[in-house]
Amino acid sequence: MIILEDVKKTYSTGAPALNNISLHIEKGEFVFIVGDSGSGKSTLIKLLLRELTPTSGRIIVNHTDVVKLRHRKIPRYRRGLGVVFQDFRLLKDRNVYENVAFAQRVIAVPPRLIRKNVPSVLSLVGLAEKYKSKPRELSGGEQQRVALARAIINDPPILLADEPTGNLDPKNSWEIMKLLDQINHGGTTVLVVTHNREIVNAMRKRVITMKKGVIVSDQKKGGYIDED
Amino acid sequence: MFSLATVATISACVFLFGLFYSVVLNFSNIVRQAQSGVAVTVFFDEGISDEEIQRIGEEIGKRAEVSKLVFVSAEEAWESFKRENLGDYVDSFGDDNPLAEDSNYEIYMNDISMQENLVEYLESLEGVRQVHKSAMVATMLTSVNMLIGYVSMGIILILLAVSIFLISNTVAIGITVRREEIGIMKLIGATDFVVRAPFVFEGIILGLIGASLPLIAIYFIYLRVIEYLSERFAILNSLLQFLSIQEIFSTLVPVALILGVGIGFLGSFTTARKHLRV
Numbered sequence A: 001m002i003i004l005e006d007v008k009k010t011y012s013t014g015a016p017a018l019n020n021i022s023l024h025i026e027k028g029e030f031v032f033i034v035g036d037s038g039s040g041k042s043t044l045i046k047l048l049l050r051e052l053t054p055t056s057g058r059i060i061v062n063h064t065d066v067v068k069l070r071h072r073k074i075p076r077y078r079r080g081l082g083v084v085f086q087d088f089r090l091l092k093d094r095n096v097y098e099n100v101a102f103a104q105r106v107i108a109v110p111p112r113l114i115r116k117n118v119p120s121v122l123s124l125v126g127l128a129e130k131y132k133s134k135p136r137e138l139s140g141g142e143q144q145r146v147a148l149a150r151a152i153i154n155d156p157p158i159l160l161a162d163e164p165t166g167n168l169d170p171k172n173s174w175e176i177m178k179l180l181d182q183i184n185h186g187g188t189t190v191l192v193v194t195h196n197r198e199i200v201n202a203m204r205k206r207v208i209t210m211k212k213g214v215i216v217s218d219q220k221k222g223g224y225i226d227e228d
Numbered sequence B: 001m002f003s004l005a006t007v008a009t010i011s012a013c014v015f016l017f018g019l020f021y022s023v024v025l026n027f028s029n030i031v032r033q034a035q036s037g038v039a040v041t042v043f044f045d046e047g048i049s050d051e052e053i054q055r056i057g058e059e060i061g062k063r064a065e066v067s068k069l070v071f072v073s074a075e076e077a078w079e080s081f082k083r084e085n086l087g088d089y090v091d092s093f094g095d096d097n098p099l100a101e102d103s104n105y106e107i108y109m110n111d112i113s114m115q116e117n118l119v120e121y122l123e124s125l126e127g128v129r130q131v132h133k134s135a136m137v138a139t140m141l142t143s144v145n146m147l148i149g150y151v152s153m154g155i156i157l158i159l160l161a162v163s164i165f166l167i168s169n170t171v172a173i174g175i176t177v178r179r180e181e182i183g184i185m186k187l188i189g190a191t192d193f194v195v196r197a198p199f200v201f202e203g204i205i206l207g208l209i210g211a212s213l214p215l216i217a218i219y220f221i222y223l224r225v226i227e228y229l230s231e232r233f234a235i236l237n238s239l240l241q242f243l244s245i246q247e248i249f250s251t252l253v254p255v256a257l258i259l260g261v262g263i264g265f266l267g268s269f270t271t272a273r274k275h276l277r278v
């Protein structure tokens, strides 16, 4: 489902953020990516989203060669990926309903279906009543659940989450992780970047540990590897 | 803030365009009327024979700028002079024709700006005593009209450039303000078209508003000015026939709206295109 071969990414300044990384992720897997600040986790996510292109190497996602992807093919490619970020990235001037519906409008779902799908996915993340609220009227946990609803409403085969619990308290963090797990059980491949040691250790998933742009460990049913 | 400046500049652009267009159109209308009159009258040497007059007529008829040639015999000239100027005093002249030597050709032209050339040519002809230029005003009007045309073209082009520049700035600022939103939309898989559309739409709306305001202004100003001129120079009414507002607007409205929308579209589309790569 996701294949990286010798992927290197060097920003204009300094040492490579990713240094010849190779990685295979199968369909339906749930993978944690952990590592120090600056180890290249977000860079990896950006490469998968085609926000960046690698300096060298190959990236295949969902049978698409991401590196060779033409500019005007990018939108269609991204529609196959659900994304969630630490800072939620909701459209500030639109309410919860509109934020989630936007993802469906992008792929031209008929309005009749949007009116059916949005409430159902909002109740899945437990926000059915707040559909009229603006993002600023919601707590962090609620905003992240809106972002999650938006990420999964189109049923993408892959879900990418970059520190989805980074701004949340432990209770909300657990709720988001449980939702991600639930989505994974529905068949979606889920990739989660996180610093949350407790959750990683408790969930017993595949854990990829990065350090200074390389993968230092890749364990099935692994745990959070301590620095020292 | 920038939108205001943009609308104002487009307005100024379209306003000047409309203003000059009305003036130029009226001028050419007046010129055309003048042109339809006699441009040049040719008088012959004393005692010239009918055959020679005939020959001169054929020569003149060959000129491209001559649209019509009318021979006026001395008798006809006298008759028309009597009719126009003497009225009741006619009888005091008896049967004498004071204009016995004034048979002539009246020459009508299809391009009044060639008048000078024609006169020069006519004066060089054998048997021609005098050439009379009757409609100097027309040639002068034509050159004034052309001058106005060029000056207005220049000003309009400058304003056009400024309008596009301002639109493009307005859109660029809008894009900067909403950069985050745009980024989010793109990550969700929105196409360039979807992300660009609101900005291009904004540009077109600004262009439309910018074009409509001056049209309304010109409508009222034109009516007032025509009314004023007609009252003030009532004597000239037969000579100066102004065009109706409908005649002006039938072309001006579509052209101005297309101009406004064009400026809006061009300015916003190119900017949105430039700033919204990835």
Ligand SMILES: Nc1ncnc2c1ncn2[C@@H]1O[C@H](COP(=O)(O)OP(=O)(O)OP(=O)(O)O)[C@@H](O)[C@H]1O
Pocket: A011, A012, A013, A016, A017, A035, A036, A037, A038, A039, A040, A041, A042, A043, A044
């Ligand atoms: N736009 C950029 N320009 C230059 N260098 C960058 C850029 N983005 C990231 N880097 C550098 O690349 C390296 C990896 O950054 P990255 O954001 O991938 O780290 P990370 O693992 O996500 O860290 P964190 O856990 O703090 O989010 C860092 O050294 C960072 O300074």
Ligand SMILES: [Mg+2]
Pocket: A041, A042, A043, A162
């Ligand atoms: Mg990061």
